[in-house]
Amino acid sequence: MTKAVLQCENLAFKYAKTGFELRVPQFHVDVGDTVFLEGDSGSGKSTLLNLMAGVLLPQKGHVSLMGKNLSELSASQCDALRVDHVGFLFQQFNLLSYLSVLENVTLPCKFSKRRKSHALLSANTVEQVAIQLLESLGMGSYLKQPVSTLSVGQQQRVAAARALIGKPDLIIADEPTSALDAGHQQQFLKLLLDQAAQQNTAVLLVSHDPRLAEQCARREHMAQWQA
Numbered sequence: 001m002t003k004a005v006l007q008c009e010n011l012a013f014k015y016a017k018t019g020f021e022l023r024v025p026q027f028h029v030d031v032g033d034t035v036f037l038e039g040d041s042g043s044g045k046s047t048l049l050n051l052m053a054g055v056l057l058p059q060k061g062h063v064s065l066m067g068k069n070l071s072e073l074s075a076s077q078c079d080a081l082r083v084d085h086v087g088f089l090f091q092q093f094n095l096l097s098y099l100s101v102l103e104n105v106t107l108p109c110k111f112s113k114r115r116k117s118h119a120l121l122s123a124n125t126v127e128q129v130a131i132q133l134l135e136s137l138g139m140g141s142y143l144k145q146p147v148s149t150l151s152v153g154q155q156q157r158v159a160a161a162r163a164l165i166g167k168p169d170l171i172i173a174d175e176p177t178s179a180l181d182a183g184h185q186q187q188f189l190k191l192l193l194d195q196a197a198q199q200n201t202a203v204l205l206v207s208h209d210p211r212l213a214e215q216c217a218r219r220e221h222m223a224q225w226q227a
C-alpha cells in the first residue's frame with residue numbers, strides 16, 4: 001500500500017477579513033511522489049501551503065503530516081514534526097546571508113536529530129553529506145563562500161541542498177525557479193527532482209507556471225477547489 005506523507009481531508013478554511021475561502025476535499029502526496037500544484041495568482045496557493053505547514057489551522061477537516069493531524073499538535077510539536085520531515089524551498093531562498101554555503105546547508109541537521117542521523121548513515125559528518133549534495137548540484141567549489149556573494153541561480157542550488165539534507169520525506173517547493181530564465185528553470189528542477197528521487201524524498205512543487213509540470217508525475221490545479 002502507498003503511504004501518504006501529506007494528506008488533506010475535507011479541508012475548509014476562510015479568512016474572516018476578506019472572506020476568501022478554500023475547500024479541499026482530498027489531496028495527498030505519497031512517499032516518493034512528485035506533484036505539481038498549479039494555480040493563478042490569488043487562487044490560494046500560499047494559503048494552502050500555510051495550512052500544510054500548520055502555520056494556519058483549518059476551521060474544518062484536517063492536514064496530516066506523516067499520519068499526524070497538525071490541528072492536534074502544539075506549536076512546538078508541529079515545528080519539530082516539520083523540521084524532521086519536510087524541507088522547504090521558497091522563492092526567496094531564506095538563506096542566512098552571514099553564514100557560508102556549507103553552514104547554510106547543514107542547518108537543518110542542527111535543528112533535527114532525525115535529519116542529522118539520516119545524514120550520518122551515508123558519511124561520518126554532516127559536512128561531508130552537505131559537500132556531496134553541493135557537488136551533485138554543481139556547487140562544490142563554493143563551500144566556504146558567504147551566500148551573499150552568490151548569484152541567484154547559485155543561491156537556489158544552495159537552498160535546494162539545504163532542503164534535501166538528511167533525507168526529509170517531503171520537499172515543499174514554492175515557486176523555486178521564479179528568478180531563473182526558462183532554460184535554467186528546467187535544468188534546476190531536473191537536478192532537484194533527480195536528487196530527491198535518489199533519496200526517495202517526495203516533492204510538492206507549487207507554481208503558476210505550467211511549463212514546470214512536465215517533470216512531475218502528477219498534476220493538480222487549484223481551480224478544482226474554488227468555492
Ligand SMILES: Nc1ncnc2c1ncn2[C@@H]1O[C@H](COP(=O)(O)OP(=O)(O)OP(=O)(O)O)[C@@H](O)[C@H]1O
Nearest residue numbers: 015017018020039040041042043044045046047048
Ligand atoms: N492574511 C490574509 N487575510 C485575509 N485574506 C487573505 C490573507 N492572505 C491572503 N488572503 C486572500 O486570500 C486569497 C488567496 O491568497 P493567496 O496568497 O493564498 O494566493 P496565491 O495563489 O498564493 O497568490 P500568488 O500566486 O499571487 O502569491 C487572496 O484573495 C487574498 O487576498
